[in-house]
Amino acid sequence: ENKTIDLLIHHIGLLVTMRGKAEPRTGRDMSEVGAIPMGAVAIRDGNIFAVGREGDVRAQIAGMTVKQEWDANGRLVTPGLIDPHTHLVHGGSREHELSLKLKGVPYLEILAQGGGILSTVRATRAATEQELFTKAKKSLDRMLLFGATTVEAKSGYGLSVEEELKQLRVVKKLDQCHPVDLVPTFMGAHAVPEEYRGRSAEYVELVIREMLPEVKRQGLAEFCDVFCEHGVFSVEESRSILTAAREWGFGLKLHADEIEPMGGAQLAGELGCISAEHLLAATDEGLSAMRRAGVVAVCLPATSFNLGLKTHARARTMIEMGVPVALSTDYNPGSSPTESLQLVMTLGCLNLGMTPEEVMTAMTINAAHAIGRADTIGSLEVGKQADLVIFDAPNLAYLPYHFGVNHVNAVIKKGRVVVSEGRLAE
Numbered sequence: 001e002n003k004t005i006d007l008l009i010h011h012i013g014l015l016v017t018m019r020g021k022a023e024p025r026t027g028r029d030m031s032e033v034g035a036i037p038m039g040a041v042a043i044r045d046g047n048i049f050a051v052g053r054e055g056d057v058r059a060q061i062a063g064m065t066v067k068q069e070w071d072a073n074g075r076l077v078t079p080g081l082i083d084p085h086t087h088l089v090h091g092g093s094r095e096h097e098l099s100l101k102l103k104g105v106p107y108l109e110i111l112a113q114g115g116g117i118l119s120t121v122r123a124t125r126a127a128t129e130q131e132l133f134t135k136a137k138k139s140l141d142r143m144l145l146f147g148a149t150t151v152e153a154k155s156g157y158g159l160s161v162e163e164e165l166k167q168l169r170v171v172k173k174l175d176q177c178h179p180v181d182l183v184p185t186f187m188g189a190h191a192v193p194e195e196y197r198g199r200s201a202e203y204v205e206l207v208i209r210e211m212l213p214e215v216k217r218q219g220l221a222e223f224c225d226v227f228c229e230h231g232v233f234s235v236e237e238s239r240s241i242l243t244a245a246r247e248w249g250f251g252l253k254l255h256a257d258e259i260e261p262m263g264g265a266q267l268a269g270e271l272g273c274i275s276a277e278h279l280l281a282a283t284d285e286g287l288s289a290m291r292r293a294g295v296v297a298v299c300l301p302a303t304s305f306n307l308g309l310k311t312h313a314r315a316r317t318m319i320e321m322g323v324p325v326a327l328s329t330d331y332n333p334g335s336s337p338t339e340s341l342q343l344v345m346t347l348g349c350l351n352l353g354m355t356p357e358e359v360m361t362a363m364t365i366n367a368a369h370a371i372g373r374a375d376t377i378g379s380l381e382v383g384k385q386a387d388l389v390i391f392d393a394p395n396l397a398y399l400p401y402h403f404g405v406n407h408v409n410a411v412i413k414k415g416r417v418v419v420s421e422g423r424l425a426e
């Protein structure tokens, strides 16, 4: 019967709705967070029934039965955070690379020596599906505890048909049994595996002729991503892989201009990728090509921080040029071993020069656009999924300002309390 509200969250000190335009936000729109003092959210069947000032919400649900009331005690409420770029499923860890990094050995040098991604490939191939699942679930629990309610997860540490499918099956199983929604991305073109060293053209053929069709047939990924980088996959190789991926119906993503200005941003614009990632070395013409095609720029400040780089993605330029900006952890065992989107908030402000409002836009509605889910998540509006975070904070600026700790008090996923008092609900 339609006279019931399942959950009413009230006494919200500051309710950040992110309501606004349907398309990816950029320019001044990134500062419009739709904040409402003394707010409330009424939830039914996992979706938002009413949202706004508490008085208005209570008037809209007058006469209806409210099954559960949740007192936010004057705290800050935002949409569930979205992490649109992670390498969640992987074996092993790479803390041994820290000493190399401290000695100044560059990331691509470690990879060229057969370390980096390739050492994670060895560990991932050696792990069973169950071991990968158990390890990834621990990280996914941590992401949820830090406020993430939807997470994109890439393959790319298998680098053979069977091993790539194994990783994607783990993503699917996590999506089925964990409160956090997972969005799978096939990234067989993450690196050229040892057994194809010096034969990258043949490996590209394996990706195109064997992996893409099989991943599609088994419905194990929505997107295809490629690491377009010096010594990994060239612009031409990236173009042929993503062109084939588009023909198979995958959405397109591209790790672009992370370290060298390869022209990855231009390629992302040319192909109409849904998003392009990293972009530290992207040129103005590359960013213009992205703007013209509406490509979302996913900036990864935890990665450039962890790589000890002096330069970071030019998020301010992107926002002023009209390129929509999203943020992500880039969680992976090499270049960004952190599950904390709250750390990314601080780095987004301090290293990318974004405001707290722009950071929240980048971590909610724009991140939703980067994974093609903006019609169901990313803002607290009537009819959208009831995914939200209750933070122990008085306002938005407090989150990036008070760094290195977890401010999450509670998380609601599809109308269900999945974290309360900072702990996973059973």
Ligand SMILES: O=C(O)CC1=NCN=C1
Residues within 6 Å of the ligand: 087, 116, 117, 120, 227, 255, 258, 332, 333, 334, 335
């Ligand atoms: O290093 C890794 O494992 C992940 C990565 N891919 C591209 N950049 C970093």
Ligand SMILES: [Zn+2]
Residues within 6 Å of the ligand: 085, 087, 255, 277, 330, 332
């Ligand atoms: Zn990445």
